[in-house]
Amino acid sequence: MALKALALNCTLKSDAREASSTDAMIAVLEKAFGEKKVTITETVRVVALDIKPGVTSDEGEGDDWPALRANILAHDIVIFGGPIWMGQISSVAKRVLERMDAFLSETDEKGHMPSYGKVAVAAIVGNEDGAHFSSAQLFQALNDVGWSIPAVAACYWVGEAMGSIDFKDLKKTPDKVTETAKMVASNAAHLAGLLKAAPYP
Numbered sequence: 001m002a003l004k005a006l007a008l009n010c011t012l013k014s015d016a017r018e019a020s021s022t023d024a025m026i027a028v029l030e031k032a033f034g035e036k037k038v039t040i041t042e043t044v045r046v047v048a049l050d051i052k053p054g055v056t057s058d059e060g061e062g063d064d065w066p067a068l069r070a071n072i073l074a075h076d077i078v079i080f081g082g083p084i085w086m087g088q089i090s091s092v093a094k095r096v097l098e099r100m101d102a103f104l105s106e107t108d109e110k111g112h113m114p115s116y117g118k119v120a121v122a123a124i125v126g127n128e129d130g131a132h133f134s135s136a137q138l139f140q141a142l143n144d145v146g147w148s149i150p151a152v153a154a155c156y157w158v159g160e161a162m163g164s165i166d167f168k169d170l171k172k173t174p175d176k177v178t179e180t181a182k183m184v185a186s187n188a189a190h191l192a193g194l195l196k197a198a199p200y201p
Helices: 021-035 065-073 091-105 131-144 175-197
Strands: 003-009 038-045 077-085 119-126 154-158
Touching: 003 021, 003 065, 003 175, 021 038, 021 077, 021 119, 021 154, 021 175, 038 077, 038 175, 077 091, 077 131, 077 175, 091 131, 119 131, 119 175, 131 154, 154 175
Parallel strands: 003 038, 003 077, 077 119, 119 154
Antiparallel strands: none
């Protein structure tokens, strides 16, 4: 069964020409997903879009969320990538979560939100403590609005506290990160396949 994933890069860097450690982590997951025959169709740099503040699915003229929302929901898996800032997930990631709050009131006749039957995983990078807290923020919010979270759903790397080395600058991806990426991809693909074949009742 063909599965496809969309990666959201919630970096604070708006210029796609500027290297992003979040992109580097997404690339590790892309390779792992490829081994499971899951295609990542694209990586969206969210900060380059005009995602208006709010908690509805359309905040009016100039809002890029409706198109991004449709793109997200056209995929089986979302890779939610984000950097750690001040010990927590980026403000860009939080904006996406806030806009998904609208799912709570967009249920079908069974009470299912638009995200039901779809899987979310996280790609977290940073040079300080906060990977567990950031993934906890993401997973609780995503689960609240209908996403399914597989076992071992976060692939992360954190450098030395107050250090100067970024994930994108590493000469080699740490073995543990590669191993974790493979498990994240395997579990996510398995769960997404099950849900696609047998949706929630």
